[in-house]
Amino acid sequence: MDKLKNKVVVITGGNSGIGFGIAEAFKNEGAVGVIVGRNQETLASAAVQLGDNFIAINADVTNLADLDRVFAATTEKFGKIDVLVANAGAGAVGTVATFSEADFDQAIDLNLKSVYFTVQKALPYMKDGGSVILIGSNAAHRAYANFTLYGAAKAAVIYLAKGFSSDLLDRKIRANVITPGTTDTPAFAKFVPAEQMEAVKKHFADQMPIGRIGQPADIGKAAVFLASDDSAFMLGAELLVDGGMTYLAK
Numbered sequence: 001m002d003k004l005k006n007k008v009v010v011i012t013g014g015n016s017g018i019g020f021g022i023a024e025a026f027k028n029e030g031a032v033g034v035i036v037g038r039n040q041e042t043l044a045s046a047a048v049q050l051g052d053n054f055i056a057i058n059a060d061v062t063n064l065a066d067l068d069r070v071f072a073a074t075t076e077k078f079g080k081i082d083v084l085v086a087n088a089g090a091g092a093v094g095t096v097a098t099f100s101e102a103d104f105d106q107a108i109d110l111n112l113k114s115v116y117f118t119v120q121k122a123l124p125y126m127k128d129g130g131s132v133i134l135i136g137s138n139a140a141h142r143a144y145a146n147f148t149l150y151g152a153a154k155a156a157v158i159y160l161a162k163g164f165s166s167d168l169l170d171r172k173i174r175a176n177v178i179t180p181g182t183t184d185t186p187a188f189a190k191f192v193p194a195e196q197m198e199a200v201k202k203h204f205a206d207q208m209p210i211g212r213i214g215q216p217a218d219i220g221k222a223a224v225f226l227a228s229d230d231s232a233f234m235l236g237a238e239l240l241v242d243g244g245m246t247y248l249a250k
Contacts, residue, residue, distance in 0.1 A: 004224065004227055010074055014034075015039060016042045016185065017186055018216050022133075022219060025224050062109045081125050084131070084132045085227075091187060092106070092149050094148075112157060115157050119132055123173075130174075132176070134177040137150065158238055161177040182204045184201065209248040210244050
């Protein structure tokens with residue numbers, strides 16, 4: 001269990017859900033580093049679970065000064081960064097008929113602009129030959145009701161993996177993207193009343209060709225692969241970790 005032994009990682013949105021699943025998987029493979037989030041309570045809880053080799057930094061990825069602070073603090077504590085996971089984001093629910101300009105700006109700031117600048121701000125602190133992992137969504141491939149802007153932002157993130165890889169060829173920094181499907185995270189609670197939670201999860205599981213919704217650990221395992229030397233020949237690639245939804249669902 002040492003595929004990432006002593007590799008320094010930074011995971012945005014690493015305090016819960018998919019981000020925490022990635023952090024746990026990285027820890028189990030010997031990595032050290034930083035989780036970033038805005039909720040101090042979940043940050044503190046996640047840091048305790050991850051142990052002494054990880055620290056938690058409260059920061060807003062839409063704030064460029066916060067990003068500067070995160071990467072400077074990481075380097076001061078651990079040295080150069082080997083792996084960056086730009087995971088922070090959130091579903092933006094609405095249609096073209098309902099989204100205001102303010103809603104648009106907020107959704108794009110969090111789901112696209114922050115990804116671009118998270119990578120840009122990390123570059124001076126990253127080792128040549130490092131790995132950048134972006135988190136997409138199968139909403140980029142399927143038109144889910146009320147997720148038009150979110151899907152569009154994630155489609156752009158999928159492209160960024162290609163563009164970043166091209167931009168960074170001289171430094172041998174690989175950028176790849178993981179595209180999850182429906183995953184069992186605390187985000188469900190933002191959209192679904194508690195009394196309906198299990199029924200809604202069952203509904204989604206019934207839609208999944210694999211017969212269940214994803215778990216954060218499923219994404220974590222894929223992230224370990226992209227962070228490790230096992231994926232050394234991959235760059236600009238998209239890994240669909242979506243239970244078959246994109247290509248097999250009716």
